Amino acid sequence: xxxxxxxxxxxxVKRAGVDDVRxxxxxxxxxxxxxxxxxxxxxxxxxxxxxx
Amino acid sequence: xxxxxEEDSDNEVDDTDDVxxxxxxxxxxxxxxxxxxxxxxxxxxxxxxxxxxxRRKNLTEEExx
Amino acid sequence: MANHRAxxxxxxxxxxxxxxxxxxxLNPATIMEKPVRERIIDSYFWKDxxxxxxxxxxxxxxxxxxxxxxxxxxxxxxxxPFLCLxxxxxxxxxxxxxxxxxxxxxxxxxxYLRALACFYIRLTRQAKDxxxxxxxxLEDRRKLKQKKRMGTALTYMxxxxxxxxxxxxxxxxxxxxxxxxEVLEDLEVLEARVSPLGDIEDLLESDPELVNENG
Numbered sequence: 001x002x003x004x005x006x007x008x009x010x011x012x013v014k015r016a017g018v019d020d021v022r023x024x025x026x027x028x029x030x031x032x033x034x035x036x037x038x039x040x041x042x043x044x045x046x047x048x049x050x051x052x
Numbered sequence: 053x054x055x056x057x058e059e060d061s062d063n064e065v066d067d068t069d070d071v072x073x074x075x076x077x078x079x080x081x082x083x084x085x086x087x088x089x090x091x092x093x094x095x096x097x098x099x100x101x102x103x104x105x106x107r108r109k110n111l112t113e114e115e116x117x
Numbered sequence: 118m119a120n121h122r123a124x125x126x127x128x129x130x131x132x133x134x135x136x137x138x139x140x141x142x143l144n145p146a147t148i149m150e151k152p153v154r155e156r157i158i159d160s161y162f163w164k165d166x167x168x169x170x171x172x173x174x175x176x177x178x179x180x181x182x183x184x185x186x187x188x189x190x191x192x193x194x195x196x197x198p199f200l201c202l203x204x205x206x207x208x209x210x211x212x213x214x215x216x217x218x219x220x221x222x223x224x225x226x227x228x229y230l231r232a233l234a235c236f237y238i239r240l241t242r243q244a245k246d247x248x249x250x251x252x253x254x255l256e257d258r259r260k261l262k263q264k265k266r267m268g269t270a271l272t273y274m275x276x277x278x279x280x281x282x283x284x285x286x287x288x289x290x291x292x293x294x295x296x297x298x299e300v301l302e303d304l305e306v307l308e309a310r311v312s313p314l315g316d317i318e319d320l321l322e323s324d325p326e327l328v329n330e331n332g
Contacts, residue, residue: 012120016173018214024173025223028180065269067260080258088317095299
């Protein structure tokens with residue numbers, strides 16, 4: 001569990017700065033785009049199979 | 053995951069953007085115009101009220117009766 | 118302060134006393150009404166997804182779980198993930214630099230992140246800043262799902278922002294009474310807003326029916 005790692009034994013969680021927020025936005029966006037590419041690819045593959 | 057178990061009713065509403073960009077722009081434009089119109093009318097209304105207050109202030113005692 | 122408390126206990130203990138106030142002078146722990154706060158911290162979403170969350174994790178939670186805006190819904194008046202995350206923001210108290218990141222860079226990509234930041238700003242910022250932060254998004258026509266007490270409706274970012282500026286109550290939360298824009302203009306705190314459509318007089322001349330359409 002990520003949150004348990006984050007807080008360690010202190011019951012605290014590290015404050016994030018603007019750079020952390022920016023990095024998280026980019027990571028999430030990239031993951032979503034990658035997922036879309038994968039979806040398209042599988043759709044393309046399916047269509048290819050059908051065309052044969 | 054019990055926080056999003058009511059998917060059925062959500063599915064009737066589709067929030068996908070850019071399905072028909074021109075229609076979406078036209079609909080926005082109408083909303084924006086209505087807002088402008090509403091704000092304008094509110095300002096006109098306020099000015100009218102201020103004028104009325106001013107008018108009453110300027111009436112003489114006689115005119116008021 | 119480099120850290121946040123992972124849970125909400127200290128935040129809620131500060132209700133009456135020494136906790137830091139929001140920029141608009143309100144106590145963030147009491148901005149939402151008590152029954153709503155109680156429903157939030159009792160909810161499974163709060164316990165499972167809002168523990169030990171920081172300003173960056175908020176983005177993750179919004180992208181993964183926020184599929185609609187709303188307050189509480191259904192017979193059980195369950196708090197929406199949107200509302201729970203707004204409450205988390207009240208606890209975290211992010212600064213303007215982070216909010217700008219949510220609104221702009223993040224908000225372009227993830228519309229519900231922008232909507233959440235707008236809601237939070239309306240609850241905590243001074244009137245002038247609320248207008249300055251929110252008004253640019255009267256131009257954002259993206260669709261938003263809005264869950265009401267009964268049923269789900271379609272709204273738009275510009276409509277949601279307008280509601281935040283005009284209405285008294287939204288998403289199960291009473292909005293603090295903000296001075297009207299025109300009052301701030303008279304005080305020269307704000308300059309007149311110019312619509313992205315341009316000058317209203319020109320518009321009226323060129324296309325009066327459009328304005329009168331549907332009353």
